[in-house]
Amino acid sequence: MPPALPRRRWLAGCLGGPLLAVRPLPAWAQAAAAPSSPLPAGVRAALAQARLPESALAVWVAPAEGGAPSLAWGEHQARNPASLFKLVSTAQALDQLGPAFTWTTRCLGQGRLKGDVFDGWIGLRGSGDPTLVLERLWLLLRRLRQRGLRTLRGPFYLDRSAFAQIDPRADGFDGEASRPYNVRPDALMLNQRSVLLSFVPDAERGVAEVLADAPLAGWQVDRQVPLLNRTPCEDWRAGLKARLDLPERLSFAGGYPAACGERQWPVAYAAPQRFDARLIAGLWAELGGRHEGEFKEAPLPDGPHQVLAEVESPPLGQVVRDINKFSNNVMAEQLALTVALQADGPPATPAGARAGLERWLRAQLGAGGAEGVVVDNGSGLSRDTRLSAAQLGRLLQGLWHRPWQPEFLASLPASGLDGTVRRWDLPPGLARLKTGSLRDVAAVAGYVQSPTGWRVVVAQLQHEGTVPTRPVLEAVTRWALGPAGERAATPPDGGQAAAR
Structure with a gap:
């Protein structure tokens, strides 16, 4: 395994989707759901708990091998898929470059x-x-x-x-220049233009040591910060009062809570x-x-x-794992530009990458199946991208039969085990799911292993404000899993502890 492995988790994990504003749904999509809603009771309960209308949700669940959906709700509304669009860009690359491709x-x-x-x-x-x-x-x-x-x-x-x-x-996207998820693509992309800061408490000296992994010549970093013994480990990054906007020096005006133990903070360099x-x-x-x-x-x-x-580089079949499991934005955009480079020659352009993605996606969905599709970039870090739950679902059905399907399936986070669904309340390993989130958007799509075989599941939420949306997406996934999902949702004592 190449030496890059120790960095894969932080570099990829930190670059997942931010909380960003997207355009609201049109008025017709905000109407209240009809009384005859086909949504399962557990999903309706999760929506009610989150104080969300049923119209905020779009769902599509069907057999992975093909066929009509067993559950469909709002499935034709073109919505912002957020990082679910990485399913498109990674599949396109596997299809057109092959899983053995290397840089x-x-x-x-x-x-x-x-x-x-x-x-x-x-x-x-x-x-x-x-x-x-x-x-x-x-x-x-x-x-x-x-x-x-x-x-x-x-x-x-x-x-x-x-x-x-x-x-x-x-x-340029949200004003958060120090967030690694905002790093722009480049043909010569070194260390994703980010630095990993480690904070190591030293109780005897009353300080936390600050270690920067990338030795940037001419960049000075404060080597230590005061250790705060009575401060809880809550918003510890804000408490450091770091100056991240200076290209010559990284300084701290605050302190680090001892209760946090050793922590890491990936930041994008101020002068890329x-x-x-x-x-x-x-x-x-x-x-x-x-x-x-x-x-x-x-x-x-x-x-x-x-x-x-x-x-x-490692082969593409391995690289797509880093992209999908940890929702790495800059890697996804590098990938889309690479496909354009291989197809059209240098220099690859964002417009060429966008056109290639759209051509490929429309070819997968077939004549008339791509109505309402809007493609912006390969990462889904966009306010403009649009895909419906049915379109994503049919795409995943088609991908199930491709020769590189094993590499694609292995790239998706495994429920309860790794990636962005490591902490989800789902049976370990029975679901392979890609997540997506922007402010006012939460989504999940992938495959689940039910008693009747593998199923495709897509759920998209579009809402206003900050609400707990993960339980809704978990409820949809549990329903698709069948009995195993229902058992995962039931506490060992039958729920009596929660009632107390």
Whole structure:
């Protein structure tokens, strides 16, 4: 297994969907549900408990192998699927690239090596690899040191020409520039332009040590913060009073609750356009190297060159697991752009990726089956994307019969075990579900194993304000699971403890 594994959980988990505003449903969709609602009693009870009208919910449940739905409600209303759209982008990639597809990032150069001094240019050519995290970049640079290079006396090129230039600023969507889920895609995406901060309490010294995993050259981080012994571990990040908007220094004006124990906080770097050069410089220095030239944001020079080192990504069948299990936005957008790059050549553009996704999705849904579909990007981080529950359900039915179905199914979070449904109140492992959430939107879609075989389940909620929506989605999933789901919903004492 590549060394990237230790970072997969935090880098992917932290990049899931934010709480964001979406356009409200039209008036006709907000009408009260008819008295003859076919929704199961448990679902109606969960909606009532959340104080949501039945019209807020759309449901579609049917056999995975194909056939008519056994439960359908509001299924033709085109709604915002949020991160459920990652089901589309990962399926498209598996279909058009294949589960064995990999990305290769090469370090190229032209010059002369005299002793341990390389006199000439050197550079990285990005291929869109969404998995080029800290450990894999370290291995690439270490290969240069193994080949005898220590001092680099020429320019270091960062070649991003495989993708069209995309504004690297991460605050265009919701103003939360420090949230890693907002990081923009790039052909040369190093460590997802994020840093993992670890806070380690030291009771004897009365401080919490602050450890930053990425050694960004020229970036200073306060090494410790006061330890708060009487403060509960609630909104501990806000209590740190961190300045995350400065590219030269990360400082804290608050303290860290001792009750929290050791915690981690992934943050996006404040100056994304400078992140890659600083990370390479920092890692190269840690490896004992020196760089006496400058970093250049430009394609590699024409003419002869040699491959000095290269690193290959894990196969796509593994990468889609990171995307779907932890709802990683930037990886999903990297993937959609990669499909466009392979189909149309460089530079891949967001418009090309969007067009490719829409063509593929319409082909899966068939003539007349894509009415109301709106595609924005590959991640679902959008206010404009629209898909109905029936369209998602029919798509999942079709995917069930594809040769790469095992890889796709394995990429979905397993209920009660991992990913975004690890803490859901469902039987462990009997459901494979992708979740999606924005402010005013909550959704789930995937496959469940019922006594009659595998079923497709899709549930979409659109509502106003902050309400507890997960019990509603759990209730739909439990109904689709059948008796096993009903047992999971019943406390061992038959509910008497709750009554007390």
